[in-house]
Amino acid sequence: MKNRKEKKNRISAIPTDSFSDIAFLLIVYFMVATTLLKVKSIPADLPSGEKAAQAQSEKTPIVNLRGAEIFFNDKAVSMEDLTTRLAALELAQKESAQRVIMLESARGTPYENYFKALAAISSNGGVVAIVEAEEK
C-alpha cells in the first residue's frame, strides 16, 4: 500500500539542462569535421559541332602537341614561349570568333601536357577548338 502511494507522487521530468551543451557540442563537431571544398581549375568553353568546324580556318593559330614537344603555328616552342606568344595576340580584347585557338594533339599525348596547353590558352583569353584527327 505504501509503495503504491510513493509511485504516484513521483514526477518524471526529462532532464533538459544539458541540451544546450549537447547542441553546442554538435555544432563544434560539425564545424571541425566540415571541409570547405574549393577546387582549383581552368575554364575552357570549347566550341562544339558546327561552331568548331567554322573555327578552323587557315588564319586561326594552332597549337600542336606531339608527345612532350609543343608547336605553335608549326614552330617548336617551350611552354613559357607559348604563353608569351599567346599573350602577344591580345586575345582577350578581340571578338569571340577571333579568339579561337586550335588545339591538335598526337596519339598518346598525356593529359598533363594537354592541360598545360589548355591552361595557357584559356588564361590568355583564348577559346579552344579541339582538332579531331581524321580516321583513315
Add this chain to the structure above:
Amino acid sequence: MALKKKRRTVPVPVASMGDIAFLLIIFFLVCSEVSKEPDVDLISPRSAHVKKVESTVVARVAVDVNGRIYLDGVPVNAAKDVEWGVRALLTSTISDDQRHVQFKCDAKLPKETFEPVLQAIAEAGGIIEAVGDLDE
C-alpha cells in the same frame, strides 16, 4: 565617507541557449550540401594558371587512372553517356553560369582516353572546368 557600491549580480539568460543551438544545427543541416565529389583514384595535372573556382558546377566528370569514366560519381560506360547525362542536366539551366562542368582526369592518361570525354562535354553544351593543382 565613501559609499560602498553594491555589486549587482546580473544573471545571464541561458534558458534559450539550447533552442538557439538546435536552431543553428537545423540551419546548417538544411543549408549544407553533401559533396558529390567522386572518390576516384587519379593524380591531377599541374599548371601555373589554375585558379580557385567561384562558379557552381552542374555536373562532375572524372576519368581515373585506369581510364574509367565517372559522371557525378557514378561509373559510365562511354563518353557518349557523359554527353547525354550532361545534356539532360543542362536542360533546366538558364544562364551561362549554370553550364560549368567539372572535369578531373589523371595526368598520365593518353589523348585517346580523355579527349572523347572533353568533346562529349563540349557537345552537350558544358563549359569545362578542368581541375588541376597549382604549379608553384
